Amino acid sequence: MTLHVHGLSAERSGQIILHPTNVDFKPGERVGLVGASGSGKSTLGHELVDALRAQGASVAHVPQSPDEALDPLRSMAFHWREAERALGLAPDDARRTLLFKALQIERGDLRRRPWGWSRGMQQRFVIAMALIGTPDLLVMDEPTSALDPVVAAGTMDLLDDYLKDRQTALLLITHDLGLAARRVARLIVMDAGRIVEDAPTEAFLASPKTRVAKSLCAHRNWLELPC
Numbered sequence: 001m002t003l004h005v006h007g008l009s010a011e012r013s014g015q016i017i018l019h020p021t022n023v024d025f026k027p028g029e030r031v032g033l034v035g036a037s038g039s040g041k042s043t044l045g046h047e048l049v050d051a052l053r054a055q056g057a058s059v060a061h062v063p064q065s066p067d068e069a070l071d072p073l074r075s076m077a078f079h080w081r082e083a084e085r086a087l088g089l090a091p092d093d094a095r096r097t098l099l100f101k102a103l104q105i106e107r108g109d110l111r112r113r114p115w116g117w118s119r120g121m122q123q124r125f126v127i128a129m130a131l132i133g134t135p136d137l138l139v140m141d142e143p144t145s146a147l148d149p150v151v152a153a154g155t156m157d158l159l160d161d162y163l164k165d166r167q168t169a170l171l172l173i174t175h176d177l178g179l180a181a182r183r184v185a186r187l188i189v190m191d192a193g194r195i196v197e198d199a200p201t202e203a204f205l206a207s208p209k210t211r212v213a214k215s216l217c218a219h220r221n222w223l224e225l226p227c
């Protein structure tokens with residue numbers, strides 16, 4: 001099922017920070033949302049999550065840092081149970097085993113609290129929690145920026161493999177064009193609260209149209225980063 005949202009907008013403190021915007025996602029499509037800091041990427045991500053959920057779609061959100069998703073006072077097992085409960089799902093060991101294997105977190109001790117796990121493993125756990133309900137769309141907002149480049153690349157590789165041949169679409173929000181270009185088939189560029197470009201990744205890189213897109217592409221050396 002293709003997901004569509006029309007006329008998304010947002011205003012804060014009397015200022016429009018997201019101008020009326022339409023977005024769509026095909027099943028399994030991988031889309032990058034790029035733009036400078038403050039261009040409105042996170043705002044669009046949050047508005048999308050709310051609007052699609054209001055339509056009845058299943059949408060999961062992965063924040064920048066695992067600290068935003070994990071309570072330092074609760075065990076990892078508690079978080080997993082809560083994620084299942086929030087979706088109205090009964091505990092399912094087979095589902096957990098599959099996701100833990102896919103994201104290489106089998107050796108994590110679920111009785112421990114987050115600080116007993118490495119940052120990389122915490123973030124992979126948060127991604128696994130987001131995938132519990134097989135969402136229609138996974139929105140990831142700078143999901144690896146709190147990780148070192150090697151762990152970040154490994155995490156994205158595992159997610160790539162897991163999503164292959166699945167219907168879950170991905171929106172990867174990042175200011176890092178290099179990261180997005182390696183992972184997505186379509187790029188959306190934001191500037192000052194508006195989408196200014198939306199194109200297949202290869203076409204975008206070969207021929208950016210707008211000033212902002214040209215400026216992002218001018219930093220081609222970013223494409224050399226491992227993630």
Ligand SMILES: Nc1ncnc2c1ncn2[C@@H]1O[C@H](COP(=O)(O)OP(=O)(O)OP(=O)(O)O)[C@@H](O)[C@H]1O
Pocket residue numbers: 012013017035036037038039040041042043044175
């Ligand atoms: N509560 C708020 N009140 C006023 N302005 C806000 C508020 N929240 C966000 N903004 C402004 O809206 C704009 C878009 O913010 P947003 O966080 O969506 O951008 P972003 O592209 O995700 O930035 P970054 O890459 O730095 O996270 C920014 O100029 C920001 O200062």
